[in-house]
Amino acid sequence: MLNRVILIGRLTRDPELRYTPAGVAVTQFTLAVDRPFTSQGGEKEADFIPVVTWRQLAETCANYLRKGRLAAVEGRIQVRNYENNEGKRVYVTEVIADNVRFLESANRDNSGGGGGQPMREEPSYGGGGRANNNNNSRSNNQDPFSDDGKPIDISDDDLPF
Template sequence: MLNRVILIGRLTRDPELRYTPSGVAVTQFTLAVDRPFTAQGGEREADFIPVVTWRQLAETCANYLRKGRLTAVEGRIQVRNYENNEGKRVYVTEVIADNVRFLESNREGGGGGSTPREEPSYNGGGGRGGNSYSRNNSNQDPFSDDGKPIDISDDDLPF
């Protein structure tokens, strides 16, 4: 059996970071994902999908994601239920993310505060929940054009 989902969309609001009583970080946010067709009036419709992240990924999302940011989420769909104050059974469907990719930097738009942030870069990591992030300590663009041709030998090219 397989329960896997991949979504690309924009955050509808800043992520909400909380901690369980045992100290485990959990972040919730909603992703607006455009539907692949337009309505009769030519308007685009979207689905608003709740996403939950846990532990280190939750803290990373809370620190770097902001309302409007284009984001890719990979995870699984989970349906849970509980009884509300009125005694009615409430069902909640959400995506439990184990991989989140930030598809825009703060400079490319997509909202965010006025303070510049250090962007994380994904280093791969292995297995479930093995995502590792590192911080880019250099704001200098190594590919900036200084007017000189780039000298690369054919042996350095991967193809």
């Protein structure tokens, strides 16, 4: 059995941060996810999907996400129900997120240029994200397959079998 969901969309409002009586942080927000087609009138439609995050991820989302920001959410779908004040059974479907990626930089609103630019991160190779202060750092970033199919000089003693 598998219950896994990945969504990319924009927040419809700022996240709401609350704490349980036990002191556990929980954040709720709604993600507007565009549908891959347009309506008969030619308008884009979207689904508004409630998302819940817990603990440290909840505090991080509350601190850095804002209305209109583009975010990727990975998690699972949960359906719960409760009885409201009128005695009716209410069903709630939501995504319980265990990973949220911020797809736009935090200073998007200060750019003065409308829609903002997606955040670009350079991949880090080697060193596990730590700064590489060695003089041979240039050689660490070279493409290991840059020989374009030329034979590789390997002796039989170098082979493990």
